[in-house]
Amino acid sequence: MNKPIPEWADDEKPREKLILKGKSSLSNSELLGILISTGTKTKSAIDLGRELLELAQNDLNQLARFNVNEIVKIKGFGTAKAITIIAAIELGSRRKHYEAIKKKVNSSKQAYEILEPIISDNKYEEFWVLLLNRANYLISCRQISEGGISGTVVDLRKIFKIAIEENACSLILAHNHPSGNIQPSDADKNITKKIKESGLIVDIPIVDHLIVANNNYYSFADEGIL
Numbered sequence: 342m343n344k345p346i347p348e349w350a351d352d353e354k355p356r357e358k359l360i361l362k363g364k365s366s367l368s369n370s371e372l373l374g375i376l377i378s379t380g381t382k383t384k385s386a387i388d389l390g391r392e393l394l395e396l397a398q399n400d401l402n403q404l405a406r407f408n409v410n411e412i413v414k415i416k417g418f419g420t421a422k423a424i425t426i427i428a429a430i431e432l433g434s435r436r437k438h439y440e441a442i443k444k445k446v447n448s449s450k451q452a453y454e455i456l457e458p459i460i461s462d463n464k465y466e467e468f469w470v471l472l473l474n475r476a477n478y479l480i481s482c483r484q485i486s487e488g489g490i491s492g493t494v495v496d497l498r499k500i501f502k503i504a505i506e507e508n509a510c511s512l513i514l515a516h517n518h519p520s521g522n523i524q525p526s527d528a529d530k531n532i533t534k535k536i537k538e539s540g541l542i543v544d545i546p547i548v549d550h551l552i553v554a555n556n557n558y559y560s561f562a563d564e565g566i567l
Contacts, residue, residue: 346374346385355387369401370394376425381417389417393426402556405430405462434458445478446471449560452513452551455482460517461553468495468516472509473548480507495532497539504545512540514550521555525566533561 346354355371364372373390380386392415397404404426412423435458446452452471459482460467466488472480483503486494504512514536516529525533529552537547549562561567 346380346387369399373426376429377418377422378425384417389415389422393418401430402462405434406464408464434462445476446473446513447477449549449551449558449563452515452549453553453558453560455479456515456551456553457556457558460515461556463517464519466517466519468514470500470503471513471515472504472507473511473513474508475510477511480509495536497536500536501539501543501545505543509545511546511548513548516552518552518554523552523554523557523559525552525559525561530566533567537567 355367355374358371359367359375367375370387370390373393374385374387377386377389380389384392393412394404396411396415397407407427409420409423409427412418412426413420444451444455446455455471456469460469468485468487469482470485471482474480485499485503486496488494500512503509514533529550533547533550536550540547547567549560549567551561552559
């Protein structure tokens with residue numbers, strides 16, 4: 342469609358379409374077009390949204406990994422537009438996280454569903470813990486450390502200080518692998534063993550350790566190596 346968006350029929354304009362037909366009626370490029378707001382002389386905001394999706398191979402998870410510098414490579418995107426896109430995606434991720442708080446965690450899959458929106462898209466390795474009460478309800482989800490592409494330092498004292506302060510009765514450890522490989526390294530196995538042994542001393546057991554990567558996860562408990 343070569344005409345600028347203001348000249349489109351009302352039921353084709355993304356904002357009006359959302360009002361008339363509901364948010365689910367809009368395509369991903371139309372939703373992005375609303376966020377982008379304005380196009381260029383030759384491209385509409387929806388065209389820019391379509392280009393951004395193509396850059397992400399039409400994968401919203403891939404789009405969530407983009408930073409400002411990657412988005413502004415597309416002609417028509419400035420810093421302000423890129424920040425708006427990133428902020429909107431982050432709000433969506435936080436919504437998924439807040440919905441998970443206070444839920445019961447009885448399986449690795451339930452733990453993964455809480456962790457996936459938090460750490461799966463990160464370009465650097467991060468170490469987190471899920472703090473559970475006696476009935477396995479989630480108290481909170483806390484970041485312990487952030488490192489580089491290939492690893493992060495884990496402070497055992499910080500883990501158990503937080504656990505004691507929040508009256509946690511058990512913990513689920515988690516970290517991401519930016520490489521996309523969910524298999525644990527020897528270092529992952531060693532730190533898990535060390536944290537588990539420390540947890541036994543302070544009577545706060547480690548019930549699982551998840552490695553999250555590439556829309557998938559590895560569970561130490563499920564694999565019987567915890």
